[in-house]
Structure formats: C-alpha cells, structure tokens
Amino acid sequence: MAASPRLRNALTLFSARDCVVCHRVRLVLAAKGVSYELIPVDPTNPPEDLVDLNPYHSVPTLVDRDLVLYAASVVSEFLDERYPHPPLMPVDPLARARLRLAMLRLEHEWVPHVQAIQHGTKAQAEAGRKRLKELLLASLPLFKASKFFLNTEMSLADCAMAPIVWRLPALGIALPKEAKPIEDYGMRIFRNPGFMRSLTPEEKVLRELPA
Template sequence: MMVLYSGTTCPFSQRCRFVLFEKGMDFEVKDVDLFNKPDDINVMNPYGQVPILVERDLVLYESNIINEYIDERFPHPQLMPADPVMRGRARLFLFNFERELFVHVTTLEKAGNPKAMEKARQAIREQLTQISPIFVKNKFMLGEEFSMLDVALAPLLWRLQHYEIELPKAAAPVMKYAERIFQKPAFIEALTPSEKVMRR
C-alpha cells in the first residue's frame, strides 16, 4: 500500500492527498509534525520536506513528481494529458507555477519578514490576475477536463484568505474556477481539519 507522509497544513502535501483521493485507491496518510520532525523524514528526503510517498522500496518526494507517479500507476481518471504535445505543455505549466507562484507560497508558509511576505502576496495577486482570462472560456486550466494543473493550483486558491490575499475584480473568473475545484468530492475528502478552517 502507498503511504504518504503529509503535513496537515502543507499546500504541497495537499496536492498529493487530492490526487490519492481522486484516484480512489488504497493508501495511508501519515501526518508529520513539522515542528518536531521525526528523524526518518531526513532519511527519506535529503531536503527534509514533506510530502513523501513510500511504496515498498520506492521513496519519492516533490509533490509534482509524486503526483505524476500516482497518475501513471493508477491511470483512471488520467490527470496528465494523454497527448505528448499537451503533456509537454502541462509539464511546462507545472514548472512555471513553481517558479512564479509557489516560490511565493513558500515565503508565506515560512511567515518570516513582513516585507517579503507583502511582496509575495503582491506577486501572487498579479500572477493570478494575469491568468484569469483563461477561465472566462475554460472550465479548468486545460479546457473542459480537470487535470494535474488544477490539482497543483488548488491548495493556493484555497489559502488566499488564509494568506490575506485579496484578488481584484478582474480576477473574478479565477475565483469561479476555484469554486469548481472546491466542489469536487476528492478535494473535500483530502482536506485536513486544519485546512477546513482556512476558508470561511
């Protein structure tokens, strides 16, 4: 059985929990106390971070790598596009999300310097407003089909209030899109009690 080592408030762990529930397979989630990290976390991941996925002798870390593995191991419903061209594009989007958005999410998660946090909020606000026109036409990031790109973005969209990020009116389509994701049964099942209270 797959075991996911997960942080109860960690947006990257939430991505993996979401995919595990979406696939509807057998797995176990082990909550890791990040303020009192067990030694085996550093053994399994040299960067000392969650999420970590263990399946027999396979140990994986990095949420997007874990999620692509789960998607290939349990193909239904398929979350990466089947077509190689679209899959290439999807991977590039995932890379850009990390560089342009989740680098700032990490700043906010670390909750350090207030100036750096304000800059991170501003950058997220701008990036989400920039992609907003996509959702005037598209139901999800890639069109009609829910995909890994939606999984990757969802934990940030869920945390906007929690991070004290208010989007401008121009970004209203993003929030409508977010609601579509939040209604998915797997999204709801994957929320931890600490995540449930992040959004009112």
C-alpha cells in the first residue's frame, strides 16, 4: 500500500519506545548517519497511519516515499543496501551467510525470551531469563573470538545483538565474572555516539554507563 501523503517526503520509522527489534533498526539508521522521522507507537494501540500501511500493524515499520517495509530483518538489510556507507555486511558471501544465520537465530531463539521477560507472566519471565542467560553463556566463545559479533567490523549482527546486551540489567540478568567479554563487547558499542543516538528516552534509563 502506498504511503499517506503526509509520509511521502521523508524517511519515517514507526517504532515502539522500548522494543528490542525496533532498537535494532534504529541502530542501523544511527550507524549509517541517516536522518529520519521517528513516530513513537504504542503497539497495543497502533495509529491509523500504521494500520493503513502495514497489514500486521507491527513495529518497526519503515516508510521511504511510496515504499513500506516491515520486519526488522527486512528493514535492516534494505537500509544497508539503500545507504551503502559504511557497509554493515562483509563482501564475502560465506561471511554474509554466517551473519545472516546468526541474526536468524537471534530473532527466533533470543528475542522471544527478551519479550517474555518484558511482557510475559511471572513464570514466563523466569523461564525466559534462565534460557537467555544460558544462550549468552553458550555464546561466550563467539564474544571472545572477535572485536565484534562474528566479524572484525561492526555489522548488522551487532545491530541485532547490542540491543539485547544493553537490556540485560533491566531484564534482571546478571552475568558471572567469566562472562566479562560479553560486557566488554557491549561497552565497545555503547560508547559509540551512534549507539546513544539510537536510544529512545525510555531505553536510555535501562542501564547506567560507567564514567
């Protein structure tokens, strides 16, 4: 469906105020240095424009003139191709495939636990917290292996992973000392001005950065 006249002249992102998958897209936009209009959305009460544009009424939803895209993975890859500098995917097809598979696993295996902790019942939150911690610790060798997640440069995979790591204190997940490489990884990204630009006011208070 075509964008409404009000949205046709600017890149526009419909985004929840605290949403790990919306944050993923905002981080891509920040890494690219792209200006856009942010429309905060209550997912339980989507605005009329979003209802008209997206049959699922979901966030994130990106509008670029007459193009409407939804699903964080689709939006993220579009932005990386639409704004090629700096590139957020490696040139090598095997490396790209490895990162895409990692992002798929984050989307299907990690994000649901974040959402269960934030929005589920007490039992669902406890189960999600336990499983997410297990996934983090099982991935510790990957955090040790490279400066960024599975890559020597920041990539779309980091745009998916960093919002999860940013939320760990707010999710009630305390990692043991041996998991320090995960926190070190996070700090490398969090101290980047682009990361801070990606945060909504609601997300900025989810953790305190050391001075």
